[in-house]
Amino acid sequence: MNFDYSPFNPVIWGVFIAVWVFIWIVGNAYRKKYRLNDEDRQG
Amino acid sequence: MPLNSEEHLFEVANMCDKKWGMLKERPLAFLISAFAGGAFVCFGAMLALSVSAGVPQNLAPGLANLLMGLVFMFSLVIIMFSGMTLVTADMAYGLVGVFQNRISWGQFVLGVFVGYVGNFIGSMTFMWIMSKGGGYHAFPWLMRAHDIGLAKTGETAMEIFVMGIICTWTLQSAAILFMKTNDDMSKIMLTAYGPLAFVAGMNEHCIANIGFLAVPLFQQDLWLEAVSGMDNVTPVLMHWGFGRFGWAHNQLFTVMGNVIGGTLFVAVVFQLVADPLKLKDLYRKRRVQFVADEMSKEVR
Numbered sequence: 054m055n056f057d058y059s060p061f062n063p064v065i066w067g068v069f070i071a072v073w074v075f076i077w078i079v080g081n082a083y084r085k086k087y088r089l090n091d092e093d094r095q096g
Numbered sequence: 097m098p099l100n101s102e103e104h105l106f107e108v109a110n111m112c113d114k115k116w117g118m119l120k121e122r123p124l125a126f127l128i129s130a131f132a133g134g135a136f137v138c139f140g141a142m143l144a145l146s147v148s149a150g151v152p153q154n155l156a157p158g159l160a161n162l163l164m165g166l167v168f169m170f171s172l173v174i175i176m177f178s179g180m181t182l183v184t185a186d187m188a189y190g191l192v193g194v195f196q197n198r199i200s201w202g203q204f205v206l207g208v209f210v211g212y213v214g215n216f217i218g219s220m221t222f223m224w225i226m227s228k229g230g231g232y233h234a235f236p237w238l239m240r241a242h243d244i245g246l247a248k249t250g251e252t253a254m255e256i257f258v259m260g261i262i263c264t265w266t267l268q269s270a271a272i273l274f275m276k277t278n279d280d281m282s283k284i285m286l287t288a289y290g291p292l293a294f295v296a297g298m299n300e301h302c303i304a305n306i307g308f309l310a311v312p313l314f315q316q317d318l319w320l321e322a323v324s325g326m327d328n329v330t331p332v333l334m335h336w337g338f339g340r341f342g343w344a345h346n347q348l349f350t351v352m353g354n355v356i357g358g359t360l361f362v363a364v365v366f367q368l369v370a371d372p373l374k375l376k377d378l379y380r381k382r383r384v385q386f387v388a389d390e391m392s393k394e395v396r
Contacts (some may be wrong), residue, residue: 057252058340064258072360076191079364083195083256088373089379090197091108091353 098277102374105192105366107275114194121289126181130214133180137215138222138307140171140291145311146233149240151385158296163288165296172267174285176274183211183303184264184354185271191363192272196375212351215303223307227314238319245312245334248305251339253349254255256300260353262359263299266290274368300350309334309343 056062119126144164151160225241322330
């Protein structure tokens with residue numbers, strides 16, 4: 054099936070979701086490891 | 097003197113604080129600033145359309161792109177200096193803020209969504225008003241607007257998606273470097289580079305495209321009337337939906353590309369390059385300064 058003009062292009066949606074899962078994992082690991090701004094958030 | 101990497105990223109996170117603080121405390125003001133930001137982008141789109149109409153392709157195929165980029169480039173400058181909101185810039189600032197624990201993931205998504213809505217309204221409103229302007233009803237501008245629309249909506253999903261990624265990769269590199277220096281001339285030069293690169297580089301920007309691709313749709317009746325008597329023109333119509341030559345087709349994949357370019361390749365890269373231990377020191381210094389300020393207030 055040709056997805057060139059379809060809103061459900063599986064390759065693009067796959068890449069998009071994979072990238073955001075990657076960013077979410079890296080971001081959470083970074084937040085947990087370095088805890089920047091933590092003291093200020095706790096007041 | 098430009099800031100070092102850690103001071104720079106600390107400033108970007110401060111900008112995130114300012115933006116998301118505004119969203120929390122004055123949401124209507126945030127929405128209005130996004131409305132203005134969307135319109136500012138379309139100031140550039142209007143100028144790009146204006147100067148590129150009628151430029152012969154056989155003179156130099158990239159000449160029209162260069163002219164468009166040169167007049168478009170101050171759009172980001174006026175957005176940054178006025179403190180208005182551009183959603184693609186906020187994606188990069190916001191993600192840096194998430195990494196530095198200034199905002200949560202949920203706040204990030206909300207800010208990006210509200211920014212997009214405001215930018216959408218601003219971009220559409222400005223371009224709708226512009227499309228009613230007499231100058232743009234003349235034949236060369238009607239043709240140029242329609243040609244741009246057909247070219248952008250006629251691309252495949254993958255072509256649009258990758259051009260969307262490259263767009264915010266270049267544009268947000270410039271937007272994030274705005275905080276790297278302290279003098280106005282450097283800020284102007286760095287910020288102007290972003291729109292110049294993405295327009296001359298034929299990339300896809302969601303907010304610019306909202307209005308850019310709406311103009312030929314607003315003017316489609318006039319265009320049809322203008323080409324109806326011409327034997328050498330086969331009218332190809334644009335539409336608002338998904339599918340080839342559809343406004344929504346271009347917008348969906350442009351947004352998806354833009355959401356990746358400015359975050360993965362700019363925010364994450366800049367954040368990981370900065371030394372987290374030095375960043376931690378900056379937070380400690382800020383905390384010490386804050387406590388000292390509080391104590392001096394109490395003494396007074």
